[in-house]
Amino acid sequence: MAGLIDKVEQFVSDTVANMEKPKATVINVNLKGINLDSVSYTAKVNVSNPYITPVPIGESxxxxxxxxxxxxSGKILDPGSIKGNGDTLLDVEIKVPYSALIxxxxxxxxxxxxxxxxxxxxxxEIPLIGNIGIPITHIGVIKLPSLIDLFT
Structure with missing residues (x-):
């Protein structure tokens, strides 16, 4: 009996491991605004959902x-859900304090x-499976605002 349970557990874990999972890529990072204490940037992230139902995004x-x-560093506030069987564009706001830029x-x-x-x-948050993390790493260059950007 124990052998059967082990085989079932192995089958389920193999099936879950080989399932298609949502994927995400960073499209770009752009200047959003300039404040008294920080510079804000927006990262546009495209998330693809292979499932037919919407999938909620948890704490990211x-x-x-x-x-x-x-x-x-920080948390992505209220990311919402990824629409079913398609792509969703997320805006991730990133605030960089001037002290870090120094x-x-x-x-x-x-x-x-x-x-x-x-x-x-x-x-x-995938129903019946649980939470799945989608790690994304993006390397790029952020242009700093010029004096003209400050007054427009």
């Missing part, structure tokens, strides 16, 4: 790194941009 997080240091003076002074690595972990 982001970490923005540059020059090996974390310059921003540590990047060398990188900024060379070409007035920040080379970055954005790490996202979207947690989707």
């Amino acid at each position: 997080t982001y970490v923005l790194k540059s020059s090996g240091s974390v310059i921003a 540590g990047l003076v060398e990188d900024i002074a060379v070409d007035w941009d920040i080379d970055y690595e954005l790490q996202l972990n979207l947690v989707v």
Whole structure:
């Protein structure tokens, strides 16, 4: 009897491991706004859902790194759901405090941009299976605002 239970457990775990899962990619990161204490960026993330039903997104997080240091981190507020059998575009707002930018003076002074690595972990809630994390890493360059951007 124990052998049968082991075989059933193995079958279920293999089936779940080989199921198609939602996928996500970062499309771009753009300047959103400039505040007194920080610069805000928006990361556009495309999430593809292979299931016919919508899938809710649970507590998800982001970490923005540059020059090996974390310059921003946080939770994605109210990400919503991924529509069934299609793509959903998420806007992830990232606030970078000016104090974090000061540590990047060398990188900024060379070409007035920040080379970055954005790490996202979207947690989707799949019925009967549970929570599945979708880790995403995106490497890119953020252009810093110029004086003209400050006044437009």
